[in-house]
Amino acid sequence: MDYRSLYLHFENGIYLEGNSEIKQVKKDMEDTLKESYLVQETDIKTRFLSEMWQAILRLIAPMM
DSSP states (O other), rough: OOHHHISOOOOOOOOOOSSSSHHHHHHHHHHHHHHOOOOOOHHHHHHHHHHHHHHHHHHHHHOO
């Protein structure tokens, strides 16, 4: 917990014990993990180059 997290990003912490919400939070986390995947360094490089190329094309498109 620090100033930046609490004040600038409006984060907060909560303590739940013996609450029914715990099961929903756990289920949401498990569902999120099922949809996630490991990002490889090659994925990032490929995506970056693709996004840069698309940005360049968007700049040129109005002139065509």
